[in-house]
Amino acid sequence: MRNEIILISILPALLLSPLVFAAPGEAYGIVTNVVDGDTIHVQIQGYDSRIGNITVRLADVDSPEMSTPKGLDSRNYAYQVLNGSFVSLDLDDDTGKDRYCRWVAVVFLQKQDGTLANFNRMLVDSGHACIWDFKNNEFDPATWWNWTIPSTACRKDSPGINDSGSCSDGSLVGSTSSRKYHYSCCQWVKEISPGNVIKFNSSQDARNQGYVPCKVCSPP
Numbered sequence: 346m347r348n349e350i351i352l353i354s355i356l357p358a359l360l361l362s363p364l365v366f367a368a369p370g371e372a373y374g375i376v377t378n379v380v381d382g383d384t385i386h387v388q389i390q391g392y393d394s395r396i397g398n399i400t401v402r403l404a405d406v407d408s409p410e411m412s413t414p415k416g417l418d419s420r421n422y423a424y425q426v427l428n429g430s431f432v433s434l435d436l437d438d439d440t441g442k443d444r445y446c447r448w449v450a451v452v453f454l455q456k457q458d459g460t461l462a463n464f465n466r467m468l469v470d471s472g473h474a475c476i477w478d479f480k481n482n483e484f485d486p487a488t489w490w491n492w493t494i495p496s497t498a499c500r501k502d503s504p505g506i507n508d509s510g511s512c513s514d515g516s517l518v519g520s521t522s523s524r525k526y527h528y529s530c531c532q533w534v535k536e537i538s539p540g541n542v543i544k545f546n547s548s549q550d551a552r553n554q555g556y557v558p559c560k561v562c563s564p565p
């Protein structure tokens with residue numbers, strides 16, 4: 346009797362074990378909260394029981410701040426389309442999570458006909474987000490439109506940053522909490538908390554202090 350009880354209690358764990366050992370890659374689940382236009386919570390299902398409820402930052406798009414009317418519009422749009430919906434996630438295999446521990450992903454919605462709709466693209470097409478192409482993840486937003494981004498799409502390209510991701514503003518900065526140094530116009534500099542920003546006189550100055558060049562903005 347006792348052995349039977351033990352067997353019954355460990356059986357579900359045995360059945361789940363292939364899922365438990367799966368490496369994070371693709372996932373699916375239900376949207377349980379919409380924080381703003383480009384940040385959602387997803388309850389992961391049938392994938393990896395360790396993951397559970399995760400925060401997802403939509404890759405390569407940027408919605409207006411929630412303190413603005415456009416930010417609220419964008420959040421309302423995402424809420425109407427996504428909240429309670431079943432979504433598939435293409436998780437970024439290059440970076441995984443961003444520095445706020447949000448999983449970076451392209452979010453796909455299952456349509457009535459069984460095909461998938463790319464919600465990151467829907468946000469841009471509907472005017473609720475700009476494209477912000479981070480070069481450090483696996484995604485290239487151009488692929489969402491078969492390599493031709495419509496001219497009407499909003500592009501968020503930081504001043505001085507060209508297509509190859511480098512920028513020409515000469516000043517160099519870093520963060521006290523990392524070992525990378527950047528051009529001050531690099532997209533990653535916006536993510537450094539103001540209290541942590543340090544300035545360098547030259548590349549040599551940065552290197553002497555143990556810093557290495559950012560691969561996105563490629564300072565000398």
Ligand SMILES: [Zn+2]
Nearest residue numbers: 527531559562
């Ligand atoms: Zn940089």
